[in-house]
Amino acid sequence: MVAEELRRRIEAGAIPAGALLPPESALVQEFGISRGTAREAIATLRAEGLVVTEHGRGTYARPQHPVRRLSADRYRPNAVHASDLPETSLRADVRLDEVSATPTLARLFGVAAGTPLLQRRVLFWAHGVPEQLAISNYLLSVVAGTPLTDPTPEPWLSSITTQLSSIGINVTKIRELVRARMPTAEEASALRLLSGVPVLALTRRTYSREQIIEVANEIVLPADRAEIEYEILPT
The missing domain is CATH 3.40.1410.10 (Chorismate lyase-like)
Structure with missing residues (x-):
């Protein structure tokens, strides 16, 4: 559910390319989930190529280049x-x-x-x-x-x-x-x-x-x- 909602926001432009995703603590509070579930959702989006995680910066929507x-x-x-x-x-x-x-x-x-x-x-x-x-x-x-x-x-x-x-x-x-x-x-x-x-x-x-x-x-x-x-x- 969490991954699906974040995916929808990214694809709709609500989380534009380069913008940070909500931190784990915010996801826990918004969706009423554990930190482990929040990490799994982010890992799913990362595997799909929708987000990138950088040490010291956080997780952000991946920039989309023209095809x-x-x-x-x-x-x-x-x-x-x-x-x-x-x-x-x-x-x-x-x-x-x-x-x-x-x-x-x-x-x-x-x-x-x-x-x-x-x-x-x-x-x-x-x-x-x-x-x-x-x-x-x-x-x-x-x-x-x-x-x-x-x-x-x-x-x-x-x-x-x-x-x-x-x-x-x-x-x-x-x-x-x-x-x-x-x-x-x-x-x-x-x-x-x-x-x-x-x-x-x-x-x-x-x-x-x-x-x-x-x-x-x-x-x-x-x-x-x-x-x-x-x-x-x-x-």
């Missing part, structure tokens, strides 16, 4: 990486490295382990909030000497289709695998995730005819700030 929708349209030519956000609101922290294909990347590319790759590690921001961490890998033999190896024009906010088209590569197919998992400590720090928030992890393979040109392993998004929309046309 970003990703659709297949983001891979259309000339689309920016987040199709529902204006490009002026975006920025990216980028690091380029030449690496050797690990056994996992070699399997995804269909090449031998140790094959030279160009790796682009990008943390995307929107409206001052980190919203996506992506690690993309390209066959170095394909992109060597092209603008993709030059950090000067970074960040490339256009789609992978447009990026590769700009260097003369025609993308014919993109395959994605999506799964949910808990973040690593590095991901939680980079994306400023609250405790208990899972992520959506996408593995992407980009093809030009039968050759795999790029493998993103992985694209990591906060699960509480992103939703993925697919359109499936039955044949």
